[in-house]
Amino acid sequence: MQPPATPRDEHTRLETLRSLKLLDTSPSERFDRLTRIARRMFGVPVSLVSLVDDNRQWFKSRQGLDATETPRDISFCGHAILGDDIFIVPDATKDNRFVDNPLVTDDPNIRFYAGVPLRVSNGSKIGTLCIIDEQPREFSEEDLELLRDLAEMAQQEIAAVQLSSMDELTLISNRRGFIALAQHALKVSKRKKYPASLVYLDLNKFKPINDNFGHAEGDKALVAFAELIRSNFRDSDVLARLGGDEFVVLLTDTPVENVEDVLSRFDSAVNHYNQQAQRGYDVCYSIGIAAFDPERHSSVEDLLAEADTLMYQHKKQTAGSR
DSSP: OOOOOOOTTHHHHHHHHHHTTOTTOOOOHHHHHHHHHHHHHHTOSEEEEEEEOSSEEEEEEEESOOOSEEEGGGOSHHHHTTSSSOEEESOGGGOTTTTTOHHHHSTTOOOEEEEEEEEOTTSOEEEEEEEEESSOOOOOHHHHHHHHHHHHHHHHHHHHHHHTTBOTTTOSBOHHHHHHHHHHHHHHHHHHTOOEEEEEEEESSHHHHHHHHOHHHHHHHHHHHHHHHHHHSOTTSEEEEEETTEEEEEEETOOGGGHHHHHHHHHHHHHHHHHHHOOSSOOOEEEEEEEOOTTTOSSHHHHHHHHHHHHHHHHHHHTSOO
């Protein structure tokens, strides 16, 4: 048996998947409708919308299968998300990657598998729409197009979900997406006793940008600031636009005493942007830093509230000079 390889964008992929808050949720008609259509259209016993998590594949929708999840290392869908098009196994008993796979040798006795990777807006492939048969079979070009069309519909449904957790302007997480990701990250930090720090950033003098240069220019300032955050913090950090001109970054495995070094580099990047952009105003910000303490912070909201208070204290002290 050959376990699936790990995608190169695995951290971003998992972060994106979890931000959608689809894992371990109740069945949804929007996805069940598609798996019912797939099962009937192709005459197969099993059709699934599978989401590939860290060490499992979990089924958001399933027709003809009792299990709600299976280990990722034996999953067919784990292989499917490595490619860009339909992943087809005509006969698993004749494929060295799967011939001794428990899903082949035991229930559900997979012989034929066809899965289409499901992409979201950042390009991450979070799972598949797939069909399974207990008999070997071949797929025609028409079959391929039909399955692709159903997968496209599934992607549209996921996009609708994603819009509720992503800020449409800056294309980073919104408050809802941040809470979901940050809560998971803090649980890991607490369990493994890793330090974590939260940085609350608020753009200063944002209203005058809108008043003097127009709202379109204000949007450009927000996008530029989000990109500065994205490019100067780590890929493993959780970042978001909370709303308006307020942004936040959760730095995991980072003690608060190390945050100033990170912020010094960020401040230099902001200054460099201001010098290069020459847009008639400077992007400047106030900041609040809070260290995660499991004894005092029972939730992400507690940590946010502390960092928010510290940010406003900084704003008053500096009159928005940073």
